[in-house]
Amino acid sequence: xxxxxxxxxxxxxxxxATVAFNCTYSNSASQSFFWYRQDCRKEPKLLMSVYSSxxxxxxxxxxxxRASQYISLLIRDSKLSDSATxxxxxxxxxxxxxxxxxxxxxxxxx
Amino acid sequence: xxxVTQFPSHSVIEKGQxxxxxxxxxxxxxxxxxxxxxxxKEIKFLLHFVKESKQDESGMPNNRFLAERTGxxxxxxxxxxxxxxxxxxxxxxxxxxTDxxxxxxxxxxxxxxxx
Numbered sequence: 171x172x173x174x175x176x177x178x179x180x181x182x183x184x185x186x187a188t189v190a191f192n193c194t195y196s197n198s199a200s201q202s203f204f205w206y207r208q209d210c211r212k213e214p215k216l217l218m219s220v221y222s223s224x225x226x227x228x229x230x231x232x233x234x235x236r237a238s239q240y241i242s243l244l245i246r247d248s249k250l251s252d253s254a255t256x257x258x259x260x261x262x263x264x265x266x267x268x269x270x271x272x273x274x275x276x277x278x279x280x
Numbered sequence: 281x282x283x284v285t286q287f288p289s290h291s292v293i294e295k296g297q298x299x300x301x302x303x304x305x306x307x308x309x310x311x312x313x314x315x316x317x318x319x320x321k322e323i324k325f326l327l328h329f330v331k332e333s334k335q336d337e338s339g340m341p342n343n344r345f346l347a348e349r350t351g352x353x354x355x356x357x358x359x360x361x362x363x364x365x366x367x368x369x370x371x372x373x374x375x376x377x378t379d380x381x382x383x384x385x386x387x388x389x390x391x392x393x394x395x
Binding site for chain 2: 172174202204212213214215216219257261265266267268269270271272273
């Protein structure tokens with residue numbers, strides 16, 4: 171079983187739609203959680219850190235459920251520019267190296 | 281502020297040759313990481329430096345890979361001799377401790393093709 175699993179996608183949604191991605195992690199010792207986005211042939215870029223209480227940044231909302239070992243990302247009012255691969259990232263124990271999920275690809279259509 | 285930079289952006293070499301990748305982290309970041317994405321797979325951790333010391337090299341695939349960070353500034357990753365399965369994109373990242381942990385900032389990557 172992979173340490174971090176994500177919805178396989180791809181998600182094809184119209185502009186203005188709301189879309190949610192799910193991520194599960196297998197190691198209960200996971201400590202820190204992030205969402206990164208990666209455009210085609212580019213580097214991963216930090217979208218948001220995920221706090222225990224959940225957090226919101228504009229159109230983006232992240233939730234963490236430690237009991238279920240589950241993270242989610244909600245994007246409201248999708249824009250064409252949101253098209254990318256969304257990577258769920260976990261830090262296990264008190265290490266610092268990232269464990270990446272395989273990513274979920276989003277295409278926002280006009 | 282300049283981001284993480286990597287050189288070269290692309291490298292095509294033959295099996296058995298040597299290649300050295302370079303990473304310049306964000307100024308002031310003590311933590312430097314190397315990752316690799318091979319085709320069709322997720323990004324995988326290779327190793328982590330804190331300043332000039334190797335903190336964790338558990339992800340290094342074998343002894344053909346050698347990473348250095350002399351002086352705690354830039355880092356190099358040498359592959360010698362290269363094999364076909366070493367092809368992929370090598371990302372470098374750097375970080376400094378923040379309130380939520382170690383948010384990492386990635387460089388543009390070096391795309392390595394071994395033929």
